[in-house]
Amino acid sequence: AQTVTQSQPEMSVQEAETVTLSCTYDTSESDYYLFWYKQPPSRQMILVIRQEAYKQQNATENRFSVNFQKAAKSFSLKISDSQLGDAAMYFCAYRSAGNSGNTPLVFGKGTRLSVIA
C-alpha cells in the first residue's frame, strides 16, 4: 500500500518570503499522480498543483512550484512571495494512475502553514 509522509506538522513564513513544504511517499508503482491540496481555515480544500510521475519537468502554477524527485520519492512544494492568504493546512496526496477501479487519494497528515505579516 502507498503511504505519504509530511514530516513538518507546522511551518511559518514571513510575508513575501519563500517557504518549502516537504513530502515523501512510498510506492512500488511507476505511474501515478501527486497533488498538493490547500485547506484554509473553515474553507474548502482546493487543488494547488498536480504532478504526473512520467513527466520529468516540475509543475508550476504561478507562485507555487514543486521539486519532484522520482528516484528519491520526494515531492516538495515551494511557495514564493508568500501572502497572508496562503495560510492554510497543506496536504500532499498520491493517486495511482489506474484507469479503472478504485484509485483513492492517499493523503499525508498535512502541514499547517502560518504567514507572518
Added chain:
Amino acid sequence: DAMVIQNPRYQVTQFGKPVTLSCSQTLNHNVMYWYQQKSSQAPKLLFHYYDKDFNNEADTPDNFQSRRPNTSFCFLDIRSPGLGDAAMYLCATSRDRTGRNEQFFGPGTRLTVL
C-alpha cells in the same frame, strides 16, 4: 459557478440519533466521494459512488451508509452516531476515477455529537 455544495455546514446531533448530511454538485461528475476528517488529521475516505455503483472502503463502519438518488445529489447517513463520529465530513467529486482527474471538494459539514 459550478461547485460542490454541502448542507448543512454545521450539524449537531445527539448520541444515537440518526443524522443525514447532504452533498450536491453542479459539475455533472460521475464520481462522488465522502471523507471523514477529524481534527488536525488527513481526510479518510469512507466510500464513493461511481455513477450508481457504490464502493465501500473496507474499514468503513456499518454505521455509515450512503445514497445517491441521481447524478447531482449524494447523502451520508449515520445511523447511530457515537461520540467518536464527531468530525468534519467532506464531499468531493471527480469526472471519473482515473488517477489524473482532480477531486473537487465541498466546504464540509462539521458534525457535533452530544
